[in-house]
Amino acid sequence: MTISLKDQVSESEWQLRVDLAAAYRLVAMFGWDDLVFTHISARIPGPEHHFLINPYGMMFEEITASSLVKIDLNGEKVADSPYPVNPAGFTIHSAIHQAREDAQCVMHTHSLNGVAVSAQRDGVLALSQQSTLVLASLGYHDYEGIALNEDEKPRLVSNLADNTFLMLRNHGLLTVGASPADAFLAMYIFEASCMIQVRALAGNRDLTPINPAIVEGVKEAAKIVTGGLFGGLAWPGLLRKLERQNPGYAD
Structure with a gap:
């Protein structure tokens, strides 16, 4: 049983731990997890470059706020934890x-729909409202093998640029956000656009692409629709859903 860290860390770190643990469990609930692989990381508030990440080997549906491991930019533990980490996975x-x-939060998945679209030469197609949100802030990164090499980092950063979404070709999906809530909602939209695309292409019928001019205007429209809060609008409801179906993440 994990010993609670609630009284051993700052209030801001504890809140981040709770939200990040919830994000892990929600990824599992929506079926985007890949056993114990992939990561969601979040930067702890403060001057130090310290981050929270999943204990290696624990299923996403099992993760709690106290089981998350505190690491540095090299993926090395900076606080006592009984759990191992996978430094290579933090590259x-x-x-x-x-x-x-x-x-502040980086979410990476190997979902079946995401990997399927990442293997398609044209990438994300403008076939749905969800896809227009993705296309308004999307980068692509070519597959270079399992991400272990330090020299791949500059290319990853360059391909992401200032976007919210990054498609890792032949690999999966990645989103960034100012919070776990923002990164999660972005991934929900990314995954939905990929699922719709896979199903549309499987329908063996002529498709109706969305006018490129509409895609161009989506970025500003998205700010209006979400009120600038993005993930914050859906997050409370998602947490209530999680409490009903898989409580205990805040331990």
Whole structure:
């Protein structure tokens, strides 16, 4: 049983731990997890470059606020924890956290729909309202093998640029956000656009693409629709859903 860290960390770190643990469990609930692989990382408030990440080997549906491991930019533990980490798996995340101050949370998945579209030469197609949100802030990064090499980091950062969404070709999906809530909602939209695309292409019928001019105007429209809060609008409801179906993440 994990010992609660609630009284051993700052209030801001504890809140981040709760939200990040919730994000892990929600990824599992929506079926985007890949056993114990992939990561969601979040930067802890403060001057130190410290981050929270999943304990390696724990299923996403099991993760709690106290079980999350505190690491540095090298993926090394900076606080006592009985759980191991996978430093190699933090390669992608550390590159983005270091380059993007606004990317407080980085979410990466190997979902079946996401990987399927990442293998398609044309990438995300303008076939749905969800896809227009993605296309308004999307980068692509070519597959270079399992992400272990430090020299891949500059190319990852360059391909993401100032976007919210990054498609890792032949690999999966990645989103960034100012919070776990923002990164999660972005991933929900990304995954939905990929699922719709896979189903539309499987229908064996002529498709109706969305006018490129509409895609161009989506970025400003999205700010109006979400009130600038983005993930914050859906997050309370998602947490209530999680409490009904898989409580205990805030332990």
